[in-house]
Amino acid sequence: MLPNMEMKWALLLLGSFLLCCESRECSIGFKIKNKTCVDEDECETPSQCGDNAQCINTNGSYYCTCDEGFRSNTPNFTADKGQCLDINECFNKKVECSGEKECVNTSGSYNCTCPKGYRDSECGDEDECLSSVCGVHSKCINTPGSFFCTCYPGFDKLENGTCADNNECEDPEVCGTNAKCFNLPGRYRCTCHQSYSNYGNDQSKCIKMNCDEFKIESDMEEMPKQWKDLLTRLRNSCESLSGPNGGSQAGEQLLENLFTSTDELLSGGNITSGKMLSQFLDTVENSMRLIGPQLKEPVTRMETHNTFAEVVVTRSQTPPTGSVTLSTDSALFNTSWETVVGKSYPGFAFVALVSYKDLDTSGHQFHKISRTSQEQESREGEITYQLNSKVVTAVVSNPETKQLSEPVMLIFTHNEERAESGGVAYSCVFWNKAEGAWSGRGCERAWSNSTHTGCSCSHLSSFAVLMALYPIQDSFELVLITRVGLGLSLVCLFLCILTFRFCRSIQGTRNSIHLHLSVCLFIADLVFLCGISSTHNKVACAIVAGLLHYFFLSAFCWMLLEGVQLYRMLVLVFEKTIKHLYMYAVGYGVPLAIVIISAISYPQGYGTDRHCWLSLEFMWSFFAPVCIIVILNSLVFVMTVWKLAEKFSSLNPDLSKLRKIRGFTVTAVAQLCVLGGMWVFGCFLFQHEGTQVLLYLFTILNSLQGALIFIMHCLLSKPVREEYCKLISRICSQKEKKYSEFSTNASSNSQRPLRSDQTTGESKI
Template identity: 45%
Template sequence: MPGRWNLLILALCLSFVVVQSSCPRGYSLSRRQCIDDDECAEDEDDPEYIGPCGEHAVCYNTIGSFYCQCQEGFISSTNTKNFSANSSATCQDVNECVENPGLCGPNAKCFNTIPHYSCICGDGFQTTSGVESFHDGDNVTCRDMNECEDENVCGENARCINTPGSYHCVCNAGYGLESGRSNFSGGQELCKVSIPDKCLIDKTICGNGTCHRGAAGHYCACHSGFTNYGNNQSRCTALDCDVFKAHLTEEFPVARDLVTLLKNGCRALTESEDPTELDGGDIMARLLSLIDELLSGKPFKDNRKVSTFLDLVENTLGLIGPFITPPGTTRSTTHTELELLVHMGADAPQGPVTLSSKQARLGIQLETAAGDLSNYPGFTTVSLLSYANLNDSADGFFSGMKPKAKQRFRINSKVVTVTVSNRNTSHLNESVRLTLYHLNQTNENNHTCVFWNSSEGGGTWSDSGCSVLESNSEYTVCSCTHLSSFAVLMALYEMEDKFELQLITWIGLSLSLICLFICILTFSLIRSIQSPRTSIHLHLCISLFIAVLIFLAGISRTESEVGCSVVAGLLHFFYLAAFCWMCLEGIQLFRMVVLVFNTNFKTLYMMAGGYGVPALIVGISALANPKGYGTERYCWLNLNSIWSFFGPACVIIFVNIVFFLITVWKLAQKFSSLNPDLDNLQKIKAFTITAVAQLCVLGTMWIFGCFQFEEGTIAMSYLFTIFGSLQGVMLFVMHCLFSKQVREEYGNILSRCCAPRKKSYSEFSSSYSSRAQASKSTRDTGESHI
């Protein structure tokens, strides 16, 4: 028995060893089962135990194993997210301040910590929430601390001026610093040295005023007609209040209140009164509102009104400039863009400055804007004001220009006004640089820099004192030795009245009149060819006939402005009507050849399309721009209204070309199917003649008229003159001579007129009946005569 128990115990031990040895790595035997080991479990007996992953790492247990990840703010040395304990990876701190330099935002410093970072505001700044440190995403920023709010920060006899992140102190008038510096920080120095009596040292310190010594230093009492703009320590300068006279309100009654306010405020300044009525910001808002009201109406078209308008703007800006808070302001309204720079101080500013708007850019030296330093008023202002549509009112006044032969001008930029505090700007020691962007971009190098001269003939554009430094398709850079209102002019060249062109025009139009008259008789009197399509031919010929007749009779009759406008309106209507009938011609041809419709246009629809559409276009154009009819040389549309003709004409031409290409393609297919034995030369000849003729009928020769607005287009001028003047002849050849049926009718008419004997009534009736039946058959099938 004892031996058996020993054997049993030995077997149990062996089975335990076998089971225990069968658990894989990461598991341990518990009650004869393999249970996962938690390698990440903490050792409660050892509080300093850091775990299998090392410092700054987090252990994550898995079934049969585990893995490690670095804590937030750390990264593994192998740049992997997960790693094992037996790897060489360690967790290193991430320096967020180096990785993201702008992490803390402006006016704050970033300090790296383990494991994170902290943001601390710089000197002179504090957090918006009051906390000492913050992180990105806390919605906290650093704002400037106003040190000047602390009581007596600068001591006695000084005033505090806050700056971003700091401040400085400036001594009051009559006091200064022993070091001679102009400013100091609180606690460093005190303003205790009394300034000597400047009235005795410099007897001209007040200019046109009397110098007095006060407790805080000297002050100036200006003489009548002079002012120092409320700054008693500044030099007194002359101020002309007569510029705000009643004639301003005579030209522009809506400016009455503003002119009265400016006049009263100006008088208060020159009489050493308190200018309480001169609120710079309020007057500027009123001025810009007045400009919007004036420019939102009809263009002035009067050079005296333009001069009065610009004088009012320039004088107002010059008066209110010193009352705008430094460093200035930028404002934009419906019709204006204004940038105003203001500098205050006893010392005149120096160096270049740039002002800009969407349509212009100004470069000027501040010394130029300040003017004579011996009479410096204690402030410097520079303003750039651009107008949205003043160019419409000021266009056309070019008596101050000297154009070349056949040259005329048009404004090609926004009008801008430049003002400075310097009162003497008629001849500057250093020129200003002004960049003006073009309204219409062109590659032609034909731009001129000009200014508005109010003193010549009531007002005109002049290029005196201005030159072009650079010019391309987008902008022109101007250099001017004086200041005023400026613009850029584009030179346009009128087509020369060559005798050859005039001769071609008169001969061609005369032939066209004869041919169109024959066409009108043909389509209206010969009943055998009458159909909806010949009705389109008839009205096309009538429109062109009337247009050509009016052209020959009245195109150059510019003596009467009203009569010339009527001629231009009639030409606009009848030429547009011709284009509309051309469009109906193309649509009808397309329906006949491509769609093979036997139905025709209703007469009412044809009349609405042929005459109603052009009447509508002319009516809208005349209401929108009544001054667009008639030019100085011809009774035709001017450049501002020319596209009310060429726009619809180009649309119709494009539509007709599309129909034309489809029609020619279908005709080519029909030629092949109807004449399979016709060789290639005959095919090409057949539909090429048809194509050219139809292209001419549809008016594509008018495309050459789009090139008549620049110099150097003489070839286009000849092409346009030849094709345009002979359009009536082409219609006659196309629709009469090329039509077999019309030729037969012409032959019958000639034979009846020239034959020695007359046909019997029955013979004539029989032949006429057969022709009428043939004609009816042709109309019903809808085939083209071409």
């Protein structure tokens, strides 16, 4: 029963509660539904939390949260308090954009976008100039992310940003006083007066044209026809340029015509006088002044058979500045654009360098030089001048080049590599057209070595490097050594000739070789002593040089025969000799053939200005055979010594033969050292000019070779010494006999008076 009572009570209480609830209102956040209080969903009302927020319902209440990219100014705000504010992600670089993109904040988010003036996903620059963003007479210049407008040349920008034509002719200096200015849209034109030209550059000032420079004068009749035709074409071009229409530019064709005519003139040897050379160089210089401004290319190089040229041309509104360098095959020219332009700038400038390859080597030997000092005048007959570089012509657009504001530099390559010494001096010269001679006025040598010379000149013309060859006077000591030594050698060689000819105990093939060797050296020394200085007569000097060439070569050929004979004696064991016919063919025939061939091929090589001997460039005709003979004999002597050593090492050597071989070998080697060594020193002397030690050694060995041969082959030879002793004994015995007979006759005749011979009429003792 108890449970039933409890249930009754529970039902009674629930009914009471429900009855109570029906009799009153629901709490905040609840609403009555079906007579009960249920939760009210506040989020059903739109914009309950405002913009950029979301409403979250709760039991009996609600709260608001901000959308992503926004933040609330109060936590858990509701509609009556707080709001959602945008988060600036780009503030303080909280977000990094790649590449060139920029961060742009948006409501609740951000974007990475390209800056203005850039396009596509990689933010490439947008070329605004592809569309017509600038007005007429203006040019659009695109820049990274932007652009700007500039007026074309000849137009000025007005305040409203448009471009209007600029009247350049309002400035009287724009065309100068020698032309009339015409204004055109965006430009102007200078029309030159008669006899003036701006070489087709109608916005340049006009310069005076002197077409008479290309006039064929009466004294040019000697010039070839092609050269006259060239002058005619140049004159026509000059007159066309100075006409009312300004002419047409044909610089390249004129330059080719100029050098074609120059080649013919130089190759034909038509320049035969200083006056013609002056006319030639003056015409080339004037032609380059006419042709240079007509060339279209900034740099023009042209090479022909006899010429090499380089021309540099510049055209601009402002004068060029800085250094400019030109070069040809043989010279380098350096100057400044300020020097090239000069005092007035007509709107263009040019500089040219022309090199003549065969102006000196084709027979045009104009080595006359104007004198400025008494010392040079006093030595004029002694000094020999020679061009040691190609002749070059330097031309610039500046018409005033007689006295430049700053010197120009020219570097020449020597034709002949030769260093300066006591007998050689280099000077920088130019061709003085008025004097018809080379002159050094206004040109100084800056530096020089064996291959190049640098020249600094204060004017422009045609230049070259002149080599002065000063005569080197032989010292008294060398002359004395030469004369005394050669005199002694002649006496000794004469004794050698008598000994080898009449000494019976030493007769044989080797003795014959020594005889002819002594004869050749005797004649060579005698000719040298009497005729080496006969330079006043060129024919006689050439003959002396030819005789010396022949007999010295013959002496070396006989030395070669001695080496061959020594080898035959050793190998063939004293059984064989050389036939005399073969010896004469080698000893006298071979040198004769060499001299004849040399004289025919280069007759100028015999005789120099100082001595009657071979010229330096022709010395090979003597040294080449000598070197071959010395090398062959050296090999023979080495083999001889080797064979001699083998015989000494044998068990039963033939001592008499060995002594003989040893004696022959020693004298032959000594002879080779005397004659060969002398010319070895001479070779070094020519290669190292001015070495006093070599000079004295060469002189001593050359002058005493006869005495040394006499010592080696006569005094040091036992058979010859024995013959000398016998001769001296016979001479002494003859003197004693004569003295004895004289004493006997004197004593007998003293007893009787003198009487006359009836047959001869002479007195007898």
